[in-house]
Amino acid sequence: MYRYDEFDHTLVSERVSQFKGQVARRLSGDLTEEQFRPLRLMNGLYLQLHAYMLRVAIPYGTLSSTQMRMLAHIADKYDRGYGHFTTRQNIQYNWPSLDQTPNILDELASVEMHAIQTSGNCIRNVTSDQYAGVAADEIEDPRVYCEIIRQWSTLHPEFSFLPRKFKIAVTGASTDRAATRVHDIGLQMVRGSEGEVGFKVIVGGGLGRTPIIGPTIREFLPKKHLLSYLEAVLRVYNQLGRRDNIYKARIKILVQSAGAEEFAAQVEEEWAHIRDGYLQLPQSEINRIRSYFAPPDYEILPAIDAEHALKMSEVPEFASWVERNAVAHRQPGYAIVNISLKPIGGIPGDATVAQMEIVADLAARYGLDEIRVTHEQNLVLPNVKQAELFAVWQKLAQSDLATPNLGLVSDIIACPGLDYCNLANARSIPVAQNISERFRDLERQHDIGDLKIKISGCINACGHHHVGNIGILGVDKKGVEFYQITLGGRADDGAALGDIIGPAFSYEDVVDAVETIIETYLAHRESDELFNDTYARIGPQPFKEKLYAAH
Amino acid sequence: MPLIKNDQLVDDPWYVLDDEGAASVSDDADIVVSYERWTKDRESLVSRNGRLGVKLSSDQPPSLIEDDLKHLDLVAVEFPRFTDGRGFSYARLLRERYGFTGEVRAVGHWFRDQMVFLQRCGIDAFEADEDRALVEWSEAQREISVVYQPAADDRSWVSRMRSSASRTARYQAAE
Numbered sequence: 271m272y273r274y275d276e277f278d279h280t281l282v283s284e285r286v287s288q289f290k291g292q293v294a295r296r297l298s299g300d301l302t303e304e305q306f307r308p309l310r311l312m313n314g315l316y317l318q319l320h321a322y323m324l325r326v327a328i329p330y331g332t333l334s335s336t337q338m339r340m341l342a343h344i345a346d347k348y349d350r351g352y353g354h355f356t357t358r359q360n361i362q363y364n365w366p367s368l369d370q371t372p373n374i375l376d377e378l379a380s381v382e383m384h385a386i387q388t389s390g391n392c393i394r395n396v397t398s399d400q401y402a403g404v405a406a407d408e409i410e411d412p413r414v415y416c417e418i419i420r421q422w423s424t425l426h427p428e429f430s431f432l433p434r435k436f437k438i439a440v441t442g443a444s445t446d447r448a449a450t451r452v453h454d455i456g457l458q459m460v461r462g463s464e465g466e467v468g469f470k471v472i473v474g475g476g477l478g479r480t481p482i483i484g485p486t487i488r489e490f491l492p493k494k495h496l497l498s499y500l501e502a503v504l505r506v507y508n509q510l511g512r513r514d515n516i517y518k519a520r521i522k523i524l525v526q527s528a529g530a531e532e533f534a535a536q537v538e539e540e541w542a543h544i545r546d547g548y549l550q551l552p553q554s555e556i557n558r559i560r561s562y563f564a565p566p567d568y569e570i571l572p573a574i575d576a577e578h579a580l581k582m583s584e585v586p587e588f589a590s591w592v593e594r595n596a597v598a599h600r601q602p603g604y605a606i607v608n609i610s611l612k613p614i615g616g617i618p619g620d621a622t623v624a625q626m627e628i629v630a631d632l633a634a635r636y637g638l639d640e641i642r643v644t645h646e647q648n649l650v651l652p653n654v655k656q657a658e659l660f661a662v663w664q665k666l667a668q669s670d671l672a673t674p675n676l677g678l679v680s681d682i683i684a685c686p687g688l689d690y691c692n693l694a695n696a697r698s699i700p701v702a703q704n705i706s707e708r709f710r711d712l713e714r715q716h717d718i719g720d721l722k723i724k725i726s727g728c729i730n731a732c733g734h735h736h737v738g739n740i741g742i743l744g745v746d747k748k749g750v751e752f753y754q755i756t757l758g759g760r761a762d763d764g765a766a767l768g769d770i771i772g773p774a775f776s777y778e779d780v781v782d783a784v785e786t787i788i789e790t791y792l793a794h795r796e797s798d799e800l801f802n803d804t805y806a807r808i809g810p811q812p813f814k815e816k817l818y819a820a821h
Numbered sequence: 822m823p824l825i826k827n828d829q830l831v832d833d834p835w836y837v838l839d840d841e842g843a844a845s846v847s848d849d850a851d852i853v854v855s856y857e858r859w860t861k862d863r864e865s866l867v868s869r870n871g872r873l874g875v876k877l878s879s880d881q882p883p884s885l886i887e888d889d890l891k892h893l894d895l896v897a898v899e900f901p902r903f904t905d906g907r908g909f910s911y912a913r914l915l916r917e918r919y920g921f922t923g924e925v926r927a928v929g930h931w932f933r934d935q936m937v938f939l940q941r942c943g944i945d946a947f948e949a950d951e952d953r954a955l956v957e958w959s960e961a962q963r964e965i966s967v968v969y970q971p972a973a974d975d976r977s978w979v980s981r982m983r984s985s986a987s988r989t990a991r992y993q994a995a996e
Contacts, residue, residue, distance in 0.1 A: 277979040281967040288964040292934070308903065309934055391904065421969045421979065427941035428913055428972065431906025497970075508910045509882060543918060548971040548981075555980045 271334055271640065272417050272562045274382045281424065282379045285386055289313050290372040297369060312392070312430070314385030315371055319692045324363045324371055325388040326378060330398035330416040330440075331359035331643040335634040338641050340381040342626035348374050353626065355611060355619040357683060357734060358437070359397050359643040360388055364690055386424060391432045393423035393504070397439045399447045400644040403563060404652045406600045409459045410467055412442035414560045415496060418551065422497050429504045433511035434519035436504070437476075440469075444763075449645060451475045451483050451765035452737060454521045455503060460490065468492045473503060473533065474525030477731035481767045482522045485530035487537060493556065495541075498549040502541035506533070566638045566653060571603025575657040587674075588663050590716070594674040596659060603656050607637075609649040609666060610673040610681065614710045615703050618684045619647035628669045636662050646683055648676065678715040679723060679788065680706040683734055687727030687744060688751075694727035696744025696751035697777070701725055704781045709788075718788055721801050722760070737761035739801045740787060741768045742780065753780040757787065757813060758805045766802075772814055783817055790816045823954075825947040826924075830955045833948070835874060835895060847871070853897055856881050859889070867892050876928065879907045883915045890921050898944070900929040909942045916943035916973035933957040937965065943973030 274282070289309075296306040303317075310316075314325040326341070333341075341361055345353045348370050349363045356362055366374060378384055388395055396416045403411040419438060423429070429436070441448040442459040450456025456472035469491040475484025491499050503521075510528075512518045525533045582589045597606040609629060612618050621629075633641045633651055636658045642650035654662055666672035675681050682705060685691065687698030702725055709715050724738030728745075735741030741756035753775050756768030775783045790813050795804050805813075824833045838852045846852060852866075853874035859866065866873055874895030875886055883896065890896075896915055898908040908927065915921040926946040927939050936947065936958055949955070969979050977985075 275983070277967050277982065281965065281969070281979075284965045284967065288934075291960075291964070305932065308932075312934075391906075424969050425938075425965065426970055427938040427968075428909045429906075430938055431904055431909065431935070433906075505910050509907055513905055513907075552980070552984055554984050558983065 271332060272329075272413075272559065278382070278421075279379075282382070282384050282386070285313075285384065285425070286372065286375045286379050289375060293368060293372055308390070311390040312387065313375070314388030315368075316389060317692075318364070318690055319688075320690070321365050322368055322371070323690070324366045324374060324385060325356070326361050326363070326383060326385050327388045327395040328359050328361060328383075328643050329420050330396055330402065330413045331400055331645075332402075332413060333641040333643065334381075335630040335637075335639050335641065337381045337383055338626055338630035338633065340377060340383065342623045342630065344374055344377060345626065346623045352620050352622045354617075354686065355621065355643050355647050355649070357645050357647060357685075357732065358395060359400075359645055360395055361643070362686075364686075389435075390430070391434050391436075392430045393419075393426060393432075393436045393438065396420050396423070397437070397448060397453075397645060399441045399443055400642040400650050401447060401597065401606055401652065402442060402642075403565065404599055404601075404604075404606055405443045405445075405447075406598055407445055408443040408600070409461065410442045411560075411563045412440040412448075412457075412459060414556065414563050415457065415459075415469075415493070416440050417559050417562075418496065418556070419500065422500070422549075429508060432504070432508055433513045434516065434521075436507075436521065438500075446762050446765075447645075449734075449737070449761040449765070452477055452481075452734075452761060453484065455500065456484055457496075462490045462492070466492070469496065471499065471503075473537075474520075474522040474530070475765075476520055476522040477734055477736050478520065479517055479729040479731070480520075480522065481731065481736040482526065483765050483767065484522070485525065487525075487530055487534035494551045494553070495545055496551060498545045498547065499537070499541055501544060501549055502537045505540055506536045510536075565601075566640075568601045568604060568653075569655070571601075571655065571657075573602040575603060575655075578656045578659060581660045585660075588660060590712075591663055591667075591672055591674040592659060594678070594716075595672075595676045596654075599653070605654050605656050605659055607651040607654045607659070607662060608644075608676045609651065609671050610675055611648050611671075612675055612681045612706065613670045613673045614675075614680060615707045616670075617699050618682050618702050621649075625669050625671055628665060628671065632662055632665055646681065648681070674712065675715060677720045677722070679709045679718050679721050680715060682706065682723045682725060683738070684725040685727050685732035687725075687733075691727065691732075693730055694744065695729075695746035696727050696753065698725045698727040698733055698742075698744060701742060701744070701753065701777070701780055705784055708781050708785060718792065719798075719800070721788070723784070724759075734761060735759075736767045737765065738768060739805075740784060742784070745774060747774070751777045753777070753783075755780075755783060755787070757810065758802055760802055769810060771810055772818055786816050787813055822948045822950055824926075825949045825954060825958050826945065828955075828959065830949065830952075835872075837876075851894070853895060856885060859886070863889075874924070874926075877911060879905050882907075883911050883919060883921075887919055890915075890919055890923075893921075893923060895924040895926060896921065897926045897928045900927060900931045903930045903932055903935065909938065912939070912942040912944050913973045933961055936961050941968065941972040941974045941976070 439453040471488040472484040637651040638653040684698040684702040688694040726733035726735040737759040759768030851872040872894040876897035
């Protein structure tokens, strides 16, 4: 894992002091709320429906056990005993008091964490593949470049007042688990014509009210030019992105209106001026940062552990958890463990103090001290010995963390919705909970198989509903919550946006509608066909007929 | 309006001429005109004795005056709202792309906590309307001592300092 050096420590602690001063100016009345707003937003502090909300950055979703313990401690001391892991691999605290926030940031700084640029119209926390560094299908660990980008973008003097927020995701694997096609910039590590590694650059994807699958504007970017190219993209956007309409201010609108080719040409023109300048990445700096992400000292183990195999045959519950939630590791004898934060009827992404502490303990004892946060709002222990999976499973099960539902119907992404958020039009969390309850029978879930349900409480699409196989969007109709359903979306390779299936459903009817859709899928499914494949084959009509038959 | 320049509060020596206003100012006065006026009255403006500045509004990128910079001693970059960050790019382009060495002044709306960013982008003069501004400026400058990226200022950024630190360490080790 990356460790701060003196420069990183100095910056974060000075930033905390700066924010302390800003809060003091606000509390003394020196700053009005209006003046304070841009300052608190630069540091992840939102004013929500009921209280302030603090969003803490978890750069590229990687945590140590010490950091996870600190997140638990903060939830315990400053909040109401839980935290919420988000689709951007961050954690949010919903109930901190303003005067305590500098203390929270002090505590975070002590474990090399911060809330810098987790909101505001700036370059946000850089996200990545939750299996980075351990995935079998990886060209190179993308976190090296995430960290390089994190540093370059931190307090960037030119790009802190962009037209709108700016999100960058990096993946090093051939399977896209970082949703790079729906980011402002998506970087995919690829091999060039001579085998050298660089980036494919995708610009102008995004969700929100104008969902767009981002186009590729450069097929291959050599690593040493990473920052100069990003700076060129941002500089074009900063100058030409729309500032007259918040809904048209994201870079995707600029790329669409200029056309991807023309936009790429503008970037190339800007880049030509700066590509050989100061931003060229020295190999020494790449190597320095890469050394922090060197693989841990794995033991040489047999590919199949005999004791583990025995437990698998003896304990069906364990076996079903391993099959669903554990993923093949690059290193023989090890496994990647997904920890579901989606217990049946639970709030997607929420973790209690006790749960965070258990995960920290397990990472320290069995997981080479590493934890990941996924954009699907789950946690990962990326380095667990196969022989220790049983012990890990037992501990997780005691804390309601072993639901074997990864990728299943109850593994739902949901935004905070109207329960917390002042932008929301409708509740998301209870809809997720109700769907989860409806399909609480795990055997039924396994029979349905892989299926991604994503729920947003408003058109800003924090719950990624456009790219759900079944997407649910909460809308407000004359003060009543309704839910519009889209089918056929996906966020991974072959990213696609779902189609609206028809008129929206009431809060009372939406779970029935989801069930009807799933039953229709099962009725038409051929062999192991996935939901999207069936949908592509039979089209929307059979679903419409079932959904709207009674109307 | 007083100015913060070179860490001092100074009287603004420049006279801002509006677009219609006849040049009732003396021929020796230093004047700032809009880009529109500059393009219209270019000939007569260049032939004056006083120094000349052009103010760019936020939708006027400095490429418009790239070839004119040799006639100018000041470019004012306008921030119509503090959220409009185009001027940050304009300032860097003036300094780094076009090598402009005259004054680059921030005018309009920005707040104390943006000043260091403005300075890093090449702004070297701020219109200030309060006595407190100088105190705030000196506080703001002291807040963050580390920068992670090169910009239009002369501060050394972290990755460069790291590599020179490691070079020094290697040199010392070799000794």
